[in-house]
Amino acid sequence: MKLRKLQKEDMEGMLEWMSDSDIRQNFRFGTDRLxxxxxxxxxxxxxxMPIEGNSVHYAIADKESDEYLGTISLKEVSTVNKNAEYAISLRKKAQGKGIASKATKEILRLAFEEFKFERIYLNVFSNNFRxxxxxxxxxxxxxxxxxxxxxxxxxxxSLKWYSILSCEYQALCKNGFNI
Incomplete structure (x- = not known):
């Protein structure tokens, strides 16, 4: 697994997860208009790269084949407050293989080590237990x-809200939080 810039060749894979009703049930926006x-x-x-008020979006890709597996994002970037909202979506074929965990750890590494953010937050439907x-x-x-x-x-x-702070991320890294 690797994170890379989105490419036009990723469109088909994006359309795949956007039209999957099992995946869409966990989103609050309708992807049918895309x-x-x-x-x-x-x-x-x-x-x-983070720009005030914008979002960063990466393709999650297979390390060897470069096949698009999903998208991971830091949205609503605040370079002033050093925070952003995390989001991820994977194609069905990439689920259940540890890819989401690896991609999340990598985006957190970028957020805290490269971009020097203080806080990454997210919200999730309360019944999205996975x-x-x-x-x-x-x-x-x-x-x-x-x-x-x-x-x-x-x-x-209902929405549940979560966050991770820079100091919490650093503590996790000291205790073996690796990709």
Whole structure:
């Protein structure tokens, strides 16, 4: 597994996970409005270095074949406050193989060691137990729950909020938190 800049060849893999109903059920936005033109525009505009108010997006790719496996992001970057929101999505074929954990550890390394951020945070639907297990395994701390916070497809959904601080990441590294 490696992180790299998104490429136009990744579009097909992106469309695959975006149209997968099992994956989409864990997102609050509808991906059905995305088409090839919008995805290519997203890829072309994807940054890999933090800029105030923007997001960074990396392809998660197979180390040997360079095949696109998913996308991992730091969104809503605040270079002033040194924080960003974490997000990840994997194609179904990449799930259950430890790839999400490795990619998360690598994006945290970039965030804290390269970009010098103080805090990375995320929110997740309260019933997305698989994702919550990943986040806790990777060192994120539960901060609280926004109950019935979002109306998604005529159903209220609750969000759990997690974060990891630079000092917590450094402590994990001292205790063998490696990729």
């Amino acid at each position: 088409d090839e033109k919008k995805i290519l525009q997203f890829i072309e505009n994807a940054e890999i 994702a919550i297990k990943l986040y806790e395994k990777c060192g994120f701390t539960f901060e609280g729950e926004f109950r019935n916070h979002l109306l998604v497809e005529d159903e209220y959904r």
